[in-house]
Amino acid sequence: MAYVTIRDIAHKAGVSIAAVSQILHGKGRFSDETRELVLNTVREMGYVPDQRARAMRSAQTKTIGLLVPDLRNPYFADLVSSMEDELYARGYSTLIGTSAETVERQDAFIGNLLGQRIDGAIVVPQGVNSPGVQSLIARELPLVFVDRLVSGVDSVPFVVSDPYPGIREAVSELVRLGHRHIGFVSHSSLGSFNVNEREAAFRSAVAQEAQLGQGAAVVVDCDSTYVSRKAGLDHLLKAGVTAIMCAYSPDMITMIGLLHDRGIDIGGEMSVISFDDIAVFRLLTPQIAIISQQAEDMGRQGVDMLLDMIADEDRSRGESRYVPTSFVQRGSVGAPLRRVP
Amino acid sequence: MAYVTIRDIAHKAGVSIAAVSQILHGKGRFSDETRELVLNTVREMGYVPDQRARAMRSAQTKTIGLLVPDLRNPYFADLVSSMEDELYARGYSTLIGTSAETVERQDAFIGNLLGQRIDGAIVVPQGVNSPGVQSLIARELPLVFVDRLVSGVDSVPFVVSDPYPGIREAVSELVRLGHRHIGFVSHSSLGSFNVNEREAAFRSAVAQEAQLGQGAAVVVDCDSTYVSRKAGLDHLLKAGVTAIMCAYSPDMITMIGLLHDRGIDIGGEMSVISFDDIAVFRLLTPQIAIISQQAEDMGRQGVDMLLDMIADEDRSRGESRYVPTSFVQRGSVGAPLRRVP
Structure with a gap:
């Protein structure tokens, strides 16, 4: 055999x-x-x-499970790679799985992971308190959430980004440049507490700007289909916004293509700002301004926290941390063009 | 516990x-x-x-190990995601690991994988017949190589792309447009039989074009550092090439940035063609022409082959397959500009 x-x-x-x-x-x-x-x-x-037999003797497998939503999203590819590098440098192997942004596949991977011998897990969870998440918690395995948390689950420490500082900076810069109608693209179908929090942060930032009146913030909600992203962009264009911010970078990537198709000049006719510091945004002309979540830093802090929990005989849980976001200004943001009457 | x-x-x-x-x-x-x-x-x-206990009873764990070189390379993120989707649809969980393009990390992951209970593995190997690869083969676990093979290892069936058709088409198109000096960027430090084969395919395609004379092909070899990519591009520019092909897409991504920095107009002053059909090449302006390896098709064929081997009680090995590459013409390729004397 x-x-x-x-x-x-x-x-x-x-x-x-x-x-x-x-x-x-x-x-x-x-x-x-x-x-x-x-x-x-x-x-x-x-x-x-046999690792299982060895594990029973040594109590440690030196293996960590990592669950992320989607490796095709370069933000998560960066995040998981930086965690893997850090774990490897510290003597740990990793078993990676993905949820394809669905609770069903997340829970299937967790079910599999629970049957393997691992010392702990770092999970970017889907938003809901699913049976899979519950069974992972019930196992009392060292566990850390990174990038996203699950609302209603208090027992798992997390490292997530704080959207407020970056979004406030971005909105201030847009207002300084003269923008008075700003679009925001939400993505509530992810069911992610953190992605939803970005919309709240945007609304709060707009409310704080004295120069912005009622109706200055135009929020659309799209899902991962081309059709819904196109409809969202159409709505923003009709509403007369001169700048667009996206909470979820895959939406921005599709919308950039749509703006090109329509011959709308990015950085001139339309300023755009996305979440996530990914390579493609630096390659485009103009480069795309971003709100950075400092994925590498977040990943490293998640690894630190998990390895501390594994080393701690008392199994005390780590202290949750918020990593501040920051705004990175680039060519995709400029003063709004005044149409010649 | x-x-x-x-x-x-x-x-x-x-x-x-x-x-x-x-x-x-x-x-x-x-x-x-x-x-x-x-x-x-x-x-x-x-x-x-306990999956181990269950596995001993049912003989199957419904878990497949997947090893790829680098998730930050979108080509591999696409390849692994398409294999994962296909495996999930067919009732299998996946444990993913990466080699970070090094034999040392590849072998570390294989060592770990061999201690887990899996039904089989799909591996994008580093080029050499390493101790890790040898121990994987010795385990007589159903095993398929995808995208790359290991020279000297005949016992493992593979699904890889055939670089000749795509490269021949690309070179023909460049010649038709009037290019007479064509640069090619190799990446021999990967030690990949398949990446090296692309250079051979390029030389053979150039030799077949009657309109190209001696010295028409200018080949440089770079590694994954910025310095070596910059030196490679400098050499090609000095040699007076009007078109550049890259065997390894991460090299092209850096070189596009370098061409932008120098104000060299892509598609006009310099035509460029990369391997790999990845999203970023469709987002850039102009879009980057590519030689497509049909990663999704290759991944699906690899999964098919592995699941057939697992289902086959006789453990007969699959039949190795070559998936033809094809050239996709885009805005980054045009006629060479004639300098006004």
Whole structure:
């Protein structure tokens, strides 16, 4: 069968199981010949000491489960890669899974993960307190939420970004440049507490600007379909906004394509600002201004917190942290064009 | 401890271990009360039937290991996501790991994977026949290489792209437009048989064009550092090429930024063509022409092959396949500008 056991090694080498075990642990008295024969057989047959058995002895597997929503979203690819790099540097392997932004697939992966031997998990959860999340919590495995939290779940420490500082800075800059009608693209179908919080932060930032009147904030809500993003953009254009902010970067990527298609000049006729510091926004002409969540920093803090929890015999939980966002001004934001009457 | 066992359930519910086991399997005669008490306790404590034990009974874990070089490279993020989607649709969970394009990290992940219970693995290998690859092969686990193969390893079936058709088409189009000096950016430090094969395909395509003379092909080799990519581009510019092809898309992404910095007009002063059909190339202005490897198709074929091998009791190996590449013409390729004398 596919899994080589110590019994197979013994059989192949023509020695007892006890002999193989002793030689593998550097114990017992054997001739160099026998020792070499057994070690060569181990190598040839690709025998790997059973991690489960080893884990039961050593109590640690040095393996961490990582769950993120979507690897096609470069923001999460960056976040998971930085956590993986940090964990590898600290001696841990990672088993990565994704939820495809659905609770169903998230819970399927969690179910699988609970059957593997891991020392802990870092999860970017879907918003709801699902059966999968509940069973993960019930296992009392060291667990940290990163980037998103689950409302109503207080027992899991988290590292998430605070949207307020970055959004306030961005709105202030737009107002300074002369914008008076600002669009905001929400994405409530994600059911993400954190993405929804960005809309609240935007409304609060607009309310604080004395120069913005009633109706200055135009909020549309879209989902991940092309049709809904197009409808959202149409609505914002009709409402006469001169700047658009997106809470969820995949929406901005589609909308940039749509603005190009319509020949609308980004940074001139329409200023745009997205969440997330991803490479594509630096490659475009003009470069896209962003609200940075400092994914690398957030990932590193999540890893720190988890490894502290694993090391702590008392299993005390980590202290939740908010990482402030910041606004990064780039060519996609300029003064609104005044139409010649 | 962190792992809830059937013994813990029995203890908490005040029943025998045998009773818990029978109730979990829908067997035995118990009062509704007892049955409900046990099932509630199972839910409350987050008990998950041990996958290892279950696997030993059912022989299948319905879990596949996936190893890719780098999730920050959108080509691999697309490839792994499409394989994951396909596996999920067919009832399999996935455990994903990365090699960060190094043999050392690849082998570390393989070592970990071999200790988990999986039914098979799909691997985008680093080029060399490393100890990790050898131990994976020695385990006689169903195994498929996708996107890359390991030279000298004949026992593992693979699905890789054939670079010749796409590169030949691209070179023909450049010649038709009037290009007579074409640059090619290789990346031999990856040690990838397939990336190296692209250079051979380029040289062969150039040799077949009657209108191209000696010295028409200018090949530079770079690694993943900014410095080496900049030096490679400098060399090509000095050599007077009017078109550049990249074998490895991360190199093209850096070079596009460098061309922007120098104010060189892409599609006019310099035509560029990259490998890999990734979203960023469609977002740029002009859009970047590509040689498509049809990653989704390749991933699906790899999954098919692996699941066939798992289903086949005789463990016969799959038939290796080459997926033809194709050239996708876009705005980044135009006629070479003639300098006014």
